Amino acid sequence: MSALTLPDPIAAYLTADTRGPDDVARCFTPQGVVKDKGQTHIGREAIKAWKAESSTLYTYTTEPFSVELINGVHVVYSHVAGSFPGSPIDLKLSFRLERGLISSLEITV
Template identity: 30%
Template structure:
């Protein structure tokens, strides 16, 4: 299923499909916050480490299926496939955008 995503989110999803860490970071604000199932990562350095250890290492690729608004967040849901136990798992991504950048992202299962 193809859905229309705001540009920073679409850029992140496209980069994730290629497992390209640099391109995945590009849409994030320099001071962005990423909450991954309760773990907090702040700024490009910490988010890069998260991507390298938790995304690229297990080839975790997100496939958006639905999008909706929840207060000031854009919520995108869909399966994540990869080399990890239970794959695929359904994830919920809650994005907060600021201008053309991702200011915050919370990912939950």
């Protein structure tokens, strides 16, 4: 299987996701937005809190298997397996990038 080529900010996010909330928050613009499970988190502090909370609830691994650019949004399809209900699942991560950082991320099924 060939390696997937992801834009640098997305690759950095996926690496940061294995490290912790501070690293994840630094991947976003100061007013970055995360939409996940029907909730919206705006700004690095809110994103850091979102990641900290989800990290205490679940452990998981993420394996991206496809990426496409649709109307300026990088859509990454990823196989996620872990200690959460419904595992494993394929998730759609929609990233909007701005100046080398993530301005928005929406996580959907």
